[in-house]
Amino acid sequence: MELDARKIIILKTIIKNYLETGEPVGSRTISKYSELNLSSATIRNEMSDLEEMGYIIQPHTSAGRIPSDKGYRFYVDSIMRESDDRVNQVTELMVKKVDKLEMLLKNLVKHLAIDTNYAALISAPALSENKIKYVQLSQPGPGKLLLILVLEGNIIKNEILTIDEDLDMESILNLTIIINNHFSGLSLNEITRSTVRNVLEQSGEHRETVRIIIDAIIDMVEAGEESRDIYTSGATNILKYPELTDTKKAAALISAFEEKDALNKLVSEVTNDEISEGNRNNLQVYIGGEGPIQNMQDCSLVTANYELGDGLRGVIGVIGPKRMDYEKVLGTMKNLMEQLDKTFGKDSDSKEGKG
Amino acid sequence: MELDARKIIILKTIIKNYLETGEPVGSRTISKYSELNLSSATIRNEMSDLEEMGYIIQPHTSAGRIPSDKGYRFYVDSIMRESDDRVNQVTELMVKKVDKLEMLLKNLVKHLAIDTNYAALISAPALSENKIKYVQLSQPGPGKLLLILVLEGNIIKNEILTIDEDLDMESILNLTIIINNHFSGLSLNEITRSTVRNVLEQSGEHRETVRIIIDAIIDMVEAGEESRDIYTSGATNILKYPELTDTKKAAALISAFEEKDALNKLVSEVTNDEISEGNRNNLQVYIGGEGPIQNMQDCSLVTANYELGDGLRGVIGVIGPKRMDYEKVLGTMKNLMEQLDKTFGKDSDSKEGKG
DNA sequence: GTTAGCACTCTAATCATAGGACTGCTAACA
DNA sequence: TGTTAGCAGTCCTATGATTAGAGTGCTAAC
Numbered sequence: 001m002e003l004d005a006r007k008i009i010i011l012k013t014i015i016k017n018y019l020e021t022g023e024p025v026g027s028r029t030i031s032k033y034s035e036l037n038l039s040s041a042t043i044r045n046e047m048s049d050l051e052e053m054g055y056i057i058q059p060h061t062s063a064g065r066i067p068s069d070k071g072y073r074f075y076v077d078s079i080m081r082e083s084d085d086r087v088n089q090v091t092e093l094m095v096k097k098v099d100k101l102e103m104l105l106k107n108l109v110k111h112l113a114i115d116t117n118y119a120a121l122i123s124a125p126a127l128s129e130n131k132i133k134y135v136q137l138s139q140p141g142p143g144k145l146l147l148i149l150v151l152e153g154n155i156i157k158n159e160i161l162t163i164d165e166d167l168d169m170e171s172i173l174n175l176t177i178i179i180n181n182h183f184s185g186l187s188l189n190e191i192t193r194s195t196v197r198n199v200l201e202q203s204g205e206h207r208e209t210v211r212i213i214i215d216a217i218i219d220m221v222e223a224g225e226e227s228r229d230i231y232t233s234g235a236t237n238i239l240k241y242p243e244l245t246d247t248k249k250a251a252a253l254i255s256a257f258e259e260k261d262a263l264n265k266l267v268s269e270v271t272n273d274e275i276s277e278g279n280r281n282n283l284q285v286y287i288g289g290e291g292p293i294q295n296m297q298d299c300s301l302v303t304a305n306y307e308l309g310d311g312l313r314g315v316i317g318v319i320g321p322k323r324m325d326y327e328k329v330l331g332t333m334k335n336l337m338e339q340l341d342k343t344f345g346k347d348s349d350s351k352e353g354k355g
Numbered sequence: 356m357e358l359d360a361r362k363i364i365i366l367k368t369i370i371k372n373y374l375e376t377g378e379p380v381g382s383r384t385i386s387k388y389s390e391l392n393l394s395s396a397t398i399r400n401e402m403s404d405l406e407e408m409g410y411i412i413q414p415h416t417s418a419g420r421i422p423s424d425k426g427y428r429f430y431v432d433s434i435m436r437e438s439d440d441r442v443n444q445v446t447e448l449m450v451k452k453v454d455k456l457e458m459l460l461k462n463l464v465k466h467l468a469i470d471t472n473y474a475a476l477i478s479a480p481a482l483s484e485n486k487i488k489y490v491q492l493s494q495p496g497p498g499k500l501l502l503i504l505v506l507e508g509n510i511i512k513n514e515i516l517t518i519d520e521d522l523d524m525e526s527i528l529n530l531t532i533i534i535n536n537h538f539s540g541l542s543l544n545e546i547t548r549s550t551v552r553n554v555l556e557q558s559g560e561h562r563e564t565v566r567i568i569i570d571a572i573i574d575m576v577e578a579g580e581e582s583r584d585i586y587t588s589g590a591t592n593i594l595k596y597p598e599l600t601d602t603k604k605a606a607a608l609i610s611a612f613e614e615k616d617a618l619n620k621l622v623s624e625v626t627n628d629e630i631s632e633g634n635r636n637n638l639q640v641y642i643g644g645e646g647p648i649q650n651m652q653d654c655s656l657v658t659a660n661y662e663l664g665d666g667l668r669g670v671i672g673v674i675g676p677k678r679m680d681y682e683k684v685l686g687t688m689k690n691l692m693e694q695l696d697k698t699f700g701k702d703s704d705s706k707e708g709k710g
Numbered sequence: 711g712t713t714a715g716c717a718c719t720c721t722a723a724t725c726a727t728a729g730g731a732c733t734g735c736t737a738a739c740a
Numbered sequence: 741t742g743t744t745a746g747c748a749g750t751c752c753t754a755t756g757a758t759t760a761g762a763g764t765g766c767t768a769a770c
Contacts, residue, residue: 026732028731061733063751064731140505140509148513233613393713395763399763399765402764417762
């Protein structure tokens, strides 16, 4: 059997209707709502076919039809293909004024959650590809050393280290210079054993301290890899959708949002997913149990890979019920990505100022 | 009418029972469970009195009784008075090993949420009383200035400022020295206009830059006042309790936990509450609509003011249903506070190492 | 002061019934 | 051959009635 033009119209009408109402859609409804001007009986025949083909499901004998995962998938793919270029009403992003990367991410994710009315998440950029600008050391107290790491993109990391000696001003200055000489301009991936060995050799009696410092630097940058910071917003939007309201499922989902561990796994899987060729916007849609959300049968996930210039790349996404307004979400996400591109693109000079 | 010993026993039995089961408690239950050896009829008479006195409520004619807010209050006060010194099974806190204040707070609040099975929150310490140890400046890029502020208690704050000039190394060093000369050892409250004026005068042509720096310093310290960072954990525990499961209320509560704004208000009100004389542990219990939680009629809040040494003071608390296991929560909180006291108390030398 | 017993009240659960929303099928129609 | 009207049949849901159970308040007796 083939999915001819009429079947497609009917399928889309069913899905659109179901997305709006959440109720199974009957043949009469379609007969009225579509522009096909067919009687409900004809529609019934077509629907019977569509069910046989696996695009729709009948919850029980005397009910209308609801989309199957295959149906959703078809619908989403057709939206993505049409690539609907009408721009949504764009809420002006205040990204330029934000000086702290953390604030920027929080704003973005909040914005996305409010716009879509679903739960949104964003992962902090990975740092291991970011070059180190410079390192600063100082001594906030006896036996302590404050290490400040400035990465490209003006990401600042700091940590207080416990060391076994007390350094005088000159030693601190010396160590700072040695470390910067070797590490400035390198990304984590470019730090080799021989670099480390060289630095250690030059640091003489402070060898142990320097080892602690280097370990801390590597830790700080690497920590962001396995367990990146993830910011979320609108987790409670999940409770707005009746199909997710059975308290147990909702609680599981929301606590996933609270705990972040599960999200981390999710993000890393999404990051590793290859981006399909025709997908110019990096947008990905996972429906039901697809891909990384296998334990969220009733949810769908829309993700995108964002880039803020300076190699700051991460994942941003929206989680909602399978019965999600895909069109709107995809539109919103696409817009957001375009705005980010415009604001942080290579040719922009306003990319400075995130710390 | 007077609350005699027998009435008290009955009242406590009712409340204890209700806390366990969540069901209204009938006279027969008490007749069986209490050690009074009275028939249900006698209990009924007493319960009738207790109801008249406002300690218990009858949801409907043929139901048992549940505690009123007044009843809860009586119960809680009596627990606090008895001050039950049997120590709960203490989970060993890993506070000493934690070098970042943020991690310490997150650990504490998570610990508390898991222990009590309710939602927990903790506010980051206020900073305006903390003295400035020193300030560091550096230049991560053109037109940018990285300001690092080290406060007593080894709290590190950093911010990237946008300035109108490019400074050479020497100027940066000079400015750093000038600022440190005047600001080291001062808390925000001790910074006066004349201090600021002096610094500005000494900074010559870099006057504008220094003004920006000073503003930033004040901002950083002050920001923590009105909108302190608040860490939460276990928000979804709220969904575990049937009386809070009507999705709307739960959503409101959980989203309060997500948004933090409401919590901020709450924390500041709690902070301002005077601590009643006999309350050696700083523990406060707010039941139903009492105090800062007026819009959480079905919840109770248990708070304590913690201190981590070095003047790092904040609020830690647990929010749960009114039908909360007060005894356990109060016990857990008390323990926690004692452990913190022991770990960070004046005579302890392990108070260093938080950043 | 305490207790047994009884009438009364109210809730929550169970069950039967009716109405409504669909479908699938058949037969007629263009 | 495709479309449509109509009808029987299915299943869900809402409604209402009934019942069992829990608990009270009151009275009278101990």
